[in-house]
Amino acid sequence: MTKKVILCVDDEKFVLDTLRTQITSHYGSDYECEIAENAEEALELIEEYHIDNLDLIIIVSDWLMPGIKGDEFLVRVHQKFPDIVKVMLTGQADADAIDRVKREASLHRCLHKPWKEHDLIETIKTGLEKL
16 A cells, blocks of 8 residues: 655744644554655655655645745646645735635645644645545
């Protein structure tokens, strides 16, 4: 059975550590929780997962990151892998960026920082139901 991967993308290490802790504490070893510190790193990981036949099922991405912003990143991912569930986690995204991801990348949900663990887990749960 292929391991299913949840990828978290954020330029703040504390945020990544917190996301990984919350996801792992809830889902245990059911899903592999991977992290990337920017969109470029995440795009490389996604390609590696594809080559290695790993099943990337959900991406939780920040919006305001150096280089490629979260809306552009999620749109790029959607163009190549439309079945991946996409979640934006941000404290700074403007309404236009969120609307763009809804229109062009089938955004599942946008969570705002600081988020509540319950909201994150519920978002992932409803995202899993879409698969």
